[in-house]
Amino acid sequence: MADPEQVVREFCDAWSTGDIDRIMSAFADDAVYHNIPMEPVVGTEAIRTFIEGFTAMVDRIEFEILHLAVNGNVVLTERVDTFVRPAGSVGLPVMGTFELDGAKITAWRDYFDMVQVTAAFGG
Numbered sequence: 001m002a003d004p005e006q007v008v009r010e011f012c013d014a015w016s017t018g019d020i021d022r023i024m025s026a027f028a029d030d031a032v033y034h035n036i037p038m039e040p041v042v043g044t045e046a047i048r049t050f051i052e053g054f055t056a057m058v059d060r061i062e063f064e065i066l067h068l069a070v071n072g073n074v075v076l077t078e079r080v081d082t083f084v085r086p087a088g089s090v091g092l093p094v095m096g097t098f099e100l101d102g103a104k105i106t107a108w109r110d111y112f113d114m115v116q117v118t119a120a121f122g123g
Helices: 004-017 020-024 044-055 114-121
Strands: 027-036 060-071 074-085 088-101 104-111
Touching: 004 020, 004 060, 004 074, 004 088, 004 104, 020 044, 027 044, 088 114
Parallel strands: 027 104
Antiparallel strands: 060 074, 074 088, 088 104
8 A cells, every 4th residue: 555645745756857747647547636726627638738738837846845744545735836937936835635545646636825826927
């Protein structure tokens, strides 16, 4: 049985590599990725398209885990996700919930302040 904490830590570490295949390998085929308050994204094809869309706007993304808690197959992370761009870096405080089935993420929900994202990316 996979250790949920280790799966999530490895997933978060994968972001700094920019390797989309490595990031995507953590998801179950029918996974749900939900950036609250946006609409959820369902299935690996849709998740990949979504991730490729926002990673194209940055040089790299780094997840810094500040706190992590595990209860069975659920992992909670308090993070700072740093978006590195030629114009500078932007850190976004995030609270994330991961649900796992074995070594695969079946649900990922991130909670953050959309006003900060809009200000950082000029949207």
